[in-house]
Amino acid sequence: MLQWKRLRQGFLSLRRRFARAFSSGDRDELEEILLEADIGVERAESLLADSKGERERLAELIRGILEKAEKPFEFGAHPTVVMIIGTNGSGKTTTIAKLAALWKNRKVLIAAADTYRDAAGLQLERWAARTGTDIVSSVQGQDAGAVVYDALKKALSKDYGVVLIDTAGRLHTRRDLMAEAEKIRRVATKLIPEAPHEVLLVMDASTGQNGLRQAQGFYDAIGVTGLVIAKLDGTCKAGVVIPIVERFSLPIYFIGVGEQTGDIVPFCAAKFTRALLG
Ligand SMILES: Nc1nc2c(ncn2[C@@H]2O[C@H](COP(=O)(O)OP(=O)(O)O)[C@@H](O)[C@H]2O)c(=O)[nH]1
Ligand SMILES: [Mg+2]
Known part of the structure; x- marks a missing residue:
């Protein structure tokens, strides 16, 4: 698929460095690459020890870790309501546009519940127009709860198959985050x-271990059911997917490999490992 090609292209220099280190048997260089890829010190050391620095063995070990996160996204309900959360700038709104395009034939409705920034609503409305997706936005200063309520009501009465809820990422304290998520949840369950x-x-x-720490705050505050790893195109920190899988034990449903609506693909451990190591 085109998206995996993009990913392979983005990992080219990383793959070349791996190839050189494997062929010269330079364990220090291998460790250096793994560390720079933000795989984490302990995991880098244990993977090197367990693989004895052999390419095939290392690939097998990495694939083994990542396979735990491979799970197809399932639509259990009609409509299936999907709330999208994450740090400001992590790629939420773009991911919603991508999912709306991917799931076009399921009849998607977007709920623009990031009501903290006007620009967020406008950005989402542009994406909705571009992907031909219906959207419910905040009117007259409605808060996130009111937007979600209107969206779900519309989804039920107009037979939508999926509702994608965009949320604010700019909430600073754990308490604010939980309060906002709780508000949305309370309204939705009505x-x-x-x-x-x-x-x-x-x-x-692309923010590596740093982003992992930030995401931890969301994970702790809100009941997360799955992950989307955005901006994997061209990042040299792609190794962070390994600690992400080990830390959260959640499925990675999709990965983002670019800024366009087509730049999303279901996660595949084997393909990802091949893109990384060759
Ligand atoms: N290269 C790349 N950029 C992305 C990807 N996903 C999002 N972005 C960019 O990251 C920036 C922030 O994305 P946005 O969706 O607005 O983040 P939000 O604040 O979480 O809603 C934008 O410039 C996006 O174009 C991706 O998979 N690859
Ligand atoms: Mg946004």
Whole structure:
């Protein structure tokens, strides 16, 4: 698929460095690459020890870790309500545009519940127009809860298959985060008792371990059901996917490999490992 090609292209220099280190048997260089890829010190050391620095063995070990996170996204309910959360700038709104395009034939409705910034609503409306997706936005200063309520009501009455809820990422304290998520949840369950069916945490791969720490705050505050790892195109910190999988034990449903609506693909451990190591 085109998206995996993009990923392979982005990892080219990383793959070349790996290839050189494997062929010269330079264990120090291998460790250096793994550390720079933000895989984490302990994991880098144990992977090197267990693989004895052999390419095939290392690939097998990495694939083994990543396979735990491979799970197809399932639509259990009609509508399936998917809340998208994550740090400001991690890629939430872009991911919503991508998912709306990917799931076009399921009849998607977007709820623009990042009501803290006007620009967020406008950005989402542009994406909705571009992908031909219906959207419910805040009117006259409605808060996130009111937007979600209107969106779910519309989804039920107009037979939408999926509702994607955009949320604010700029909330600073854990308490603010929890309060906002709780508000959305409380309102949603009034109309659909099990909603939101999925809470996807969007993480920015290019921020490496740093982003991992930030995402931890969301993970701790809100019941997350799955991950989307955005901005994997061209980042030299792609190794961070390994500690992400080990830390959160959650499925990675999708990865983002660019800024366009087509730049999303279901996560595949084997393909990802091949893109990384060759
Ligand atoms: N290269 C790349 N850029 C991305 C990707 N996903 C999002 N972005 C960019 O990251 C920036 C922030 O994205 P946005 O969706 O607005 O983040 P939000 O604040 O979480 O809603 C924008 O410039 C996006 O174009 C991706 O997969 N790859
Ligand atoms: Mg946004």
